[in-house]
Amino acid sequence: MKLLEVKKLTKSFGGLMAVSNVSMVIDKGELVGLIGPNGAGKTTVFNLITGMYSPSSGTITLFDGEQGKPIQGQKPNKICNAGVARTFQNIRLFRDLTVLDNVRIAMHRSVKYRLLSCFVHSPGYRSEEQRIIDESIELLKIFNLDGKKDELARNLPYGEQRHLEIARALASRPKLLLLDEPAAGMNPAETAQLSEIIRKVRKLFNLTILLIEHDMSLVMKICERIYVLDFGSVIANGSPDEIKSNERVITAYLGEDAIDA
Amino acid sequence: MSKGFNKKAFIKTLALLLAFSVVQLLIRFNIISYYYQDILARVCINIILAVSLNLITGFTGQFSLGHAGFMSIGAYTCALIIERVPTVYGFIAGVILGALLAAFAGFLVGLPTLRLKGDYLAIATLGLSEIIRILFINLDSITNGAAGLYLQRRFVNWFWLYLFTVSTVVLISNFVRSSHGRACISIREDEIAAEAVGINTTKYKVIAFMIGSFFAGVAGAVYASYNYFIEPNLFNFSKSIDILVVVVLGGLGSISGSIMAATVLELISSFLQSVAAIRMVLYAVLLILIMLFRPGGLMGSRELSVAMLTELRKKAIAWLKAMPARAVHAVRSIAKGSGKPGDKSAGKGRVDG
Amino acid sequence: MDQFVQQIINGISLGSIYALIALGYTMVYGIIKLINFAHCDVYMLGAYIGYFCMTILHLDVIPSLLIAMMLCTVVGVLIEKIAYKPLRNATRIAVLITAIGVSLFLEYGTMYFVSAQVRTFPPRIVKSMSAGIKLGNINVTYMQLMIVGVTVLLMVLLQFTVKKTRIGKAMRAVSLDVDAAELMGINVDTTISFTFALGSALAGAAGVLVGLYYNSINPLMGMLPGLKAFVAAVFGGIGIIPGAMIGGYFIGMVETFVSGYGYSMYRDAVVFAILILILIIKPAGLLGRNVREKV
Numbered sequence: 001m002k003l004l005e006v007k008k009l010t011k012s013f014g015g016l017m018a019v020s021n022v023s024m025v026i027d028k029g030e031l032v033g034l035i036g037p038n039g040a041g042k043t044t045v046f047n048l049i050t051g052m053y054s055p056s057s058g059t060i061t062l063f064d065g066e067q068g069k070p071i072q073g074q075k076p077n078k079i080c081n082a083g084v085a086r087t088f089q090n091i092r093l094f095r096d097l098t099v100l101d102n103v104r105i106a107m108h109r110s111v112k113y114r115l116l117s118c119f120v121h122s123p124g125y126r127s128e129e130q131r132i133i134d135e136s137i138e139l140l141k142i143f144n145l146d147g148k149k150d151e152l153a154r155n156l157p158y159g160e161q162r163h164l165e166i167a168r169a170l171a172s173r174p175k176l177l178l179l180d181e182p183a184a185g186m187n188p189a190e191t192a193q194l195s196e197i198i199r200k201v202r203k204l205f206n207l208t209i210l211l212i213e214h215d216m217s218l219v220m221k222i223c224e225r226i227y228v229l230d231f232g233s234v235i236a237n238g239s240p241d242e243i244k245s246n247e248r249v250i251t252a253y254l255g256e257d258a259i260d261a
Numbered sequence: 262m263s264k265g266f267n268k269k270a271f272i273k274t275l276a277l278l279l280a281f282s283v284v285q286l287l288i289r290f291n292i293i294s295y296y297y298q299d300i301l302a303r304v305c306i307n308i309i310l311a312v313s314l315n316l317i318t319g320f321t322g323q324f325s326l327g328h329a330g331f332m333s334i335g336a337y338t339c340a341l342i343i344e345r346v347p348t349v350y351g352f353i354a355g356v357i358l359g360a361l362l363a364a365f366a367g368f369l370v371g372l373p374t375l376r377l378k379g380d381y382l383a384i385a386t387l388g389l390s391e392i393i394r395i396l397f398i399n400l401d402s403i404t405n406g407a408a409g410l411y412l413q414r415r416f417v418n419w420f421w422l423y424l425f426t427v428s429t430v431v432l433i434s435n436f437v438r439s440s441h442g443r444a445c446i447s448i449r450e451d452e453i454a455a456e457a458v459g460i461n462t463t464k465y466k467v468i469a470f471m472i473g474s475f476f477a478g479v480a481g482a483v484y485a486s487y488n489y490f491i492e493p494n495l496f497n498f499s500k501s502i503d504i505l506v507v508v509v510l511g512g513l514g515s516i517s518g519s520i521m522a523a524t525v526l527e528l529i530s531s532f533l534q535s536v537a538a539i540r541m542v543l544y545a546v547l548l549i550l551i552m553l554f555r556p557g558g559l560m561g562s563r564e565l566s567v568a569m570l571t572e573l574r575k576k577a578i579a580w581l582k583a584m585p586a587r588a589v590h591a592v593r594s595i596a597k598g599s600g601k602p603g604d605k606s607a608g609k610g611r612v613d614g
Numbered sequence: 615m616d617q618f619v620q621q622i623i624n625g626i627s628l629g630s631i632y633a634l635i636a637l638g639y640t641m642v643y644g645i646i647k648l649i650n651f652a653h654c655d656v657y658m659l660g661a662y663i664g665y666f667c668m669t670i671l672h673l674d675v676i677p678s679l680l681i682a683m684m685l686c687t688v689v690g691v692l693i694e695k696i697a698y699k700p701l702r703n704a705t706r707i708a709v710l711i712t713a714i715g716v717s718l719f720l721e722y723g724t725m726y727f728v729s730a731q732v733r734t735f736p737p738r739i740v741k742s743m744s745a746g747i748k749l750g751n752i753n754v755t756y757m758q759l760m761i762v763g764v765t766v767l768l769m770v771l772l773q774f775t776v777k778k779t780r781i782g783k784a785m786r787a788v789s790l791d792v793d794a795a796e797l798m799g800i801n802v803d804t805t806i807s808f809t810f811a812l813g814s815a816l817a818g819a820a821g822v823l824v825g826l827y828y829n830s831i832n833p834l835m836g837m838l839p840g841l842k843a844f845v846a847a848v849f850g851g852i853g854i855i856p857g858a859m860i861g862g863y864f865i866g867m868v869e870t871f872v873s874g875y876g877y878s879m880y881r882d883a884v885v886f887a888i889l890i891l892i893l894i895i896k897p898a899g900l901l902g903r904n905v906r907e908k909v
Contacts, residue, residue, distance in 0.1 A: 050457060080459035092457070094450035096562070104440070105447045106458035111440040115468070118439030119432045125439070132440065172459045324707055373894045379706050380649045384844065385893050388886035391841075395883040498837065502714060509711055538730075541722035548715030553700055556708040 002063050003028040003208050004049070004084075004176055009058035009072075011044055018044040020232045022058070026176070031202060031209045033219045035243075036229035037252055042212045043089055045229070046178050049210075050086050051076040062176070081109055085174035087165045089181050089212075095154035099145055099164055102153050103136040106171035136171065142201060143167050159190045163197065170201060177201075179211040183218050191215060195222050220244070228252065281423050288419055298419075300531050305422040306484050307523040309429045311507040312516055313476035318505070319513035319562070320437050321469035322449025323375065324383040328477050328504045330390025333496035334366050335359035335478030336485040337397060340410045343486060352416035356425070356482040363478025364471045366393070371470035375463060390501060397493040409492025410485075417487040425483055429476050434516050436472065445469045449514070506544055509558055510551060518560030616751040621874040622867070627758040627827070629866020630765035634820035635843035636850070636858035637772065638813030644789040644853030645809045647706065651713040652693055654840020655720035656814045660686045660821025661831045662728065668736055675739060675826070679764070682818040690814025691807050699803070725833040732832045740829050761823050768816055769859060776855060781808055789853065838882065842869070845889040851899025860900060 004026040011019040019041040026032050034042050047053045049060055054073035061068040062082055071079050085106075094102050111132065113125045140146040143163040148156065153164060162182055169177055182198070183191045195218055202209055213219045219226065220240040228236040228243060230252040236243055243249055284301070287293045293301070314328045339355030346354065374385040397404045404410065436442045444465045447455040456462055485491045507526055511518030526544075533540040551558065563569070635657055642650045660682040667678035697716045701709045734740070746755035776782040784805045787795040796802050824839065825831045846865040850857025865885055872881040892899065 052453070052457075075461075076453075076456035077459050077461045080457060085459075086457055088454070088457075092451055092454040094447055094454065097446065097450060101443060101446075105443045105455070105460070108440050108444050109459045113440075115441055118441050119435050121435050121439075129439070168458060322707075324710065374890065377893055377897060380710055381848075381893060381897060383710065384649065384841075384848070385890055387841070388845070388889045392883045392886050395880065399879050502718065505711070505714070513707075538722045538726040541718055542726060545715045545717075545719035545722065549697055549712050549719065552704070552708045552712040552715065553697075556701075556704055 001028045001065075002026070002068075003030075004063070004210075005059075005061045005068070006045075006049070007059045007061070009045070009048060009060065010056045011041075011048055011053060012056050017232050019048065019055075022229070022232070022234050024227050024234065024237070026208060026210060028063075028175075028208055029206070031198075031222060031224050032211070033223035033226040033240075034210060034212045034229060035214070035216075035219055035226060040229040040252075041232040042229055043180060044232075046086060046180055046212065048072070049079075050084060050178065051079040080172055080174070083173075083175035084178065085169035085172050085176075086178040087162075087169050087180055087182060089184065091161050091165055093153040093161060093165055093168070095152070097153060098150050099140065099153055099156070100133070100136055100149040102164060102168050103139055103171045104132055106168045107132050107136060109172050139167050139171055142204070143197065159186055159193075162186070162194070166197070166201070170205060173205075174207070176208045176210065179209065179213075181212050181214060183213055183215045186215075191218055194218070198222060277427055281420075284423070285419055300527060301419070302417070302422055302487055303531075304524050304527045305426040306480050306487070307504075307507060307527055308426050308520050309476055309480040309483070310504045311511065311519040311523045312429055312433050313473045313480070314504050315508045315511075315514070315516060315519045316433050316437065316445070316476075317469050317473035319508055319515070319519075320442065320449060321445040321466060323466055323469065324379055325386045325470075325473075326383045326498070326501050326505065327370070327386035327388075327390030327393075328473075329496040329498070329500035330386075330393040331363040331367060331474040331477035332481035332484070332500070333390075333393060333397060333491075333493065334363040334474075335481030336491050336496070337404060337410075337481075338362050338478070339482030340412055340485040340491055341403070343412055343414075343416070344410070347414055349416050352421075352486055355486070356479055359482035360475045360478035363481065364475035367471045367474025368467060370474075371467040375466040375470065387498060387501070390496070391498065394493045394496055397496075404493070407493060409490055409495075412486065412489050415486060415489060417483055422483065422487075425479055429479065430516060430520065433472070433476065437516070441465070441468070446514070503544075506548055510547065512558030512560030512562060514562030515558065515560035515564055517565035518558055518563075521565070522559065617874070620752050621870050623752065623754055623758060624874070625867035625870035626863065627761045627866070628870055629863035630761050631820050631824050631827070631862075632839070632843045632846045632866050633859045633862025634765055634768065634816045634823075635839060636846040636862045637769075637855065638817045639844050640847040640850070640852055640855060640858040641785075641809050641813045643847070644855075645785060645806055646698070646702075648698065648709050648713060649844065650810075650813075651710075651840075652697075652716040652720060653813065653817055654836035654843070655717050655724075656686050656690050656693070656836075657817040657821040657824075657840065658724065658831070658833060658836035659689055659720065660818030661825035661835065662724065662821075663818065664822030664825055665733060665735060665831055668739055675743070675760070675822075679819055679822045682822045683815040684818075686814045686818025686821070687811045690810040690817075694807055694810040699806075721833050721836070728833065730833060732830050734829050734831075735826055740826070743826055757827055761827065764819060764823065768819060772812065772816070772855070775812065781805065785809055842882075842885050845885055848889060848899055849892050851902030854899070854901045857899055857901040 002025055006022060006024045009019055009022040010017070022045060034045065036042055044053065048055050051071070051074050058072065059070055060072040062071050062084065069082070071082060071084075094105065097105075111128065113128050117125050137146050137149060140149055143166070145160060145164060145167065148160070153161065156164060166179070166182065179198075183194055186194060198209065199222065201207060211219070211223065223240060226238065226240060226243045227234055228246070228249050235248045235252060236246045238246070284293065288298060310328065310332065314325065317323050317325050335356075336359070338359035339352070342355035342358065343351050345351070370386065370389050374382060374389070377385055398407050400406075437446070444455070444460045445468070447458070447460055448462050448465060452462055507522045508519055510526065511520070511522030529543070530540050533543065635654065638653045638656075639650060642648060642653065663682040663685050664678045667673045667681050668675070673681070693716055697712050698709060701712055743757040743760070744755050746753055746758070776785060784795070784800045785808065787798065787800055788802055788805045792802055795805075842865055843862065846861035847858045848861070849864060850859070850861030865888070868888065869881050869885060872878070872884050896902075
């Protein structure tokens with residue numbers, strides 16, 4: 001069953017075609033990789049899906065069961081509330097807030113009390129706040145961050161900041177999670193730990209995941225299907241094994257001479 | 262859990278009532294002279310102004326240079342109502358209507374301008390408050406123009422001052438600690454990340470602007486009734502800057518900081534009343550020094566708490582004990598400055614590549 | 615018709631002054647992204663320096679103008695070195711508040727030394743400047759001719775400096791990308807100081823000219839023209855030098871026409887309304903391009 005369908009997506013900045021005619025389909029429950037050389041337009045695709053940019057042309061449809069809803073060009077917060085959450089390539093935490101606050105802010109969508117009741121802190125307000133704290137801590141536990149809930153996000157070590165960003169994305173209870181280079185800057189042990197966590201949360205939250213990554217061992221290990229982007233266009237699409245042996249992909253990564261050599 | 266919370270709230274309420282009664286008695290028996298009552302009133306009004314601007318600039322990170330404009334709307338509304346209904350009910354109606362109109366102005370101003378970032382927003386709000394001032398000057402038939410309005414009676418007394426100040430502080434601090442308040446804070450921290458986690462940033466900027474303007478309206482209304490007299494030029498650019506100085510000095514994002522700074526600055530300026538030019542020079546130097554050495558303000562974004570006081574006390578005792586040995590060193594380090602210029606600790610409105 | 619032409623002449627004179635001040639705002643903003651609130655007070659200082667040159671030293675207009683420009687240059691560079699340079703890596707809001715602090719310091723510091731009293735220029739100079747050429751009902755004073763002449767001359771010099779000289783090239787490089795410019799061996803600090811120097815010299819000249827034009831100076835005289843000049847810079851596209859010139863003349867024209875046709879009480883409001891409209895419709899200004907923040 002389809003969850004996300006991207007059709008003929010194009011984005012140009014001035015004269016530069018960052019993304020041209022990209023089409024992709026992601027089924028519910030899949031874990032899909034999006035790879036490609038630097039500057040291929042991967043992050044731009046993410047920015048288009050999450051509403052950070054609006055596309056020059058093309059459609060993005062998010063499915064709820066059979067019902068499809070176009071989301072291209074909508075504001076990021078709307079798209080997030082429709083069930084698409086993301087992390088950023090260069091971590092964008094609320095650096096001067098606590099770990100707990102980072103997660104709590106992302107739970108805003110589920111908060112039930114009204115604007116006016118937050119001025120007087122009614123009993124309903126208090127129980128709702130308690131629920132938010134409890135659920136946030138539950139979420140942090142998955143990432144082993146519950147012990148650090150009162151630390152400032154910027155004081156966390158790098159790897160934990162990446163984890164916190166994923167936790168924050170999950171706090172908005174997404175159907176589709178977009179991870180932009182989650183393993184960047186991690187050592188092999190940390191990467192292994194990360195792939196465990198991705199598997200775990202996928203199962204736990206019944207997630208569909210689209211992931212940009214340069215670490216091929218991670219991509220080949222966890223992704224079920226891979227899209228390869230080069231110069232803004234999809235050049236290949238298939239299982240990890242198909243991609244590994246695809247000539248166009250090898251050329252894109254290693255240059256023309258690689259095949260002859 | 263809920264029992265502990267109630268106990269805390271009970272103690273707080275008791276403390277607030279006690280503080281009110283003590284001052285009320287002192288005023289009754291003339292121990293607080295008329296001169297100090299006047300300072301007290303100004304402190305209260307400044308606290309309302311500073312805390313409300315702090316919500317906009319300190320918590321939500323939207324740089325407003327037009328707070329005096331919203332204040333003037335409250336002031337004029339209240340004054341015009343009191344003119345027609347010179348009773349305490351007229352005063353109450355004036356405060357409420359003044360605050361609502363100011364909030365409405367905040368809404369009108371906020372919708373189109375809040376798309377602007379940082380310094381552009383600052384200039385736009387400045388321009389708008391100047392427009393409001395010019396309108397008040399030119400709407401002669403209603404506002405009596407540049408000559409201003411005189412009121413016959415004063416309705417504001419310690420009770421009203423205290424009520425409005427405490428309500429403002431309590432309501433705004435409750436708001437910033439709620440989920441909606443955290444949404445505002447997330448805009449200050451990183452607008453793009455806030456959008457990405459589902460916060461409607463435009464909506465919350467407008468909300469922050471409206472709540473801030475509402476209380477600026479309250480402050481204006483109270484001021485009008487307290488001061489007997491208002492004129493458009495009381496609410497000019499300099500007044501907006503005065504409020505901003507309090508917020509910055511106390512700490513962007515610290516309500517207790519705003520309260521302390523409002524008190525201290527009002528005391529300083531009362532003692533320097535006779536030399537207005539020096540007062541402003543002092544303000545200016547203070548602003549520059551704070552930005553150079555403590556860009557987050559005295560309190561940063563922290564709040565005054567028991568734990569902080571205990572820690573401060575410990576430090577003070579340790580410092581006093583080591584006084585003789587460290588005296589020289591301390592003088593030296595103060596001379597050098599206590600912080601590094603360019604410290605990013607109060608990183609508001611950063612733009613990460 | 616005569617009145618219309620007269621208004622245009624008045625508008626051009628006033629616009630010249632706004633353009634001169636706006637250039638300082640726009641150059642500084644272009645290079646370090648700071649609204650230099652203190653700029654309008656450098657302009658006020660220029661007026662006072664000119665005033666003292668003419669009253670105490672009994673100098674003529676042109677030497678006074680030159681001295682004011684030189685001293686303002688020094689003041690501008692000092693402001694940059696003392697107040698802004700230590701904050702090079704600080705947040706935007708911190709630098710902006712510092713700028714407001716510097717502005718207040720200059721205003722009230724001046725007020726402390728020369729008192730808040732409004733001063734007028736020596737009658738001999740005012741008289742010689744307000745004489746002029748009469749063409750039918752249209753009156754062009756020597757003052758207006760001088761304002762336009764000085765402004766055009768300074769703008770040509772400025773364009774030459776920015777476009778043709780080495781330091782001008784450095785200015786353009788720093789405004790595009792500070793880090794890259796530094797890596798290319800450009801001395802960023804010198805370049806920024808030079809920008810402040812240029813802007814302050816222009817403001818100093820504007821100060822003397824305005825002082826003479828309105829024949830009234832006081833320590834807070836910079837505030838309103840400063841804001842309007844900033845509006846002019848935003849209108850033309852902040853950071854863009856020709857934009858500031860266009861903006862200056864536009865605002866000058868609008869203001870003269872609004873007050874010329876009987877709405878002088880609303881002329882400031884109209885200028886601010888223009889600012890808000892431009893910010894809403896095309897925040898990048900007339901000549902600017904919209905840039906979206908990189909994600």
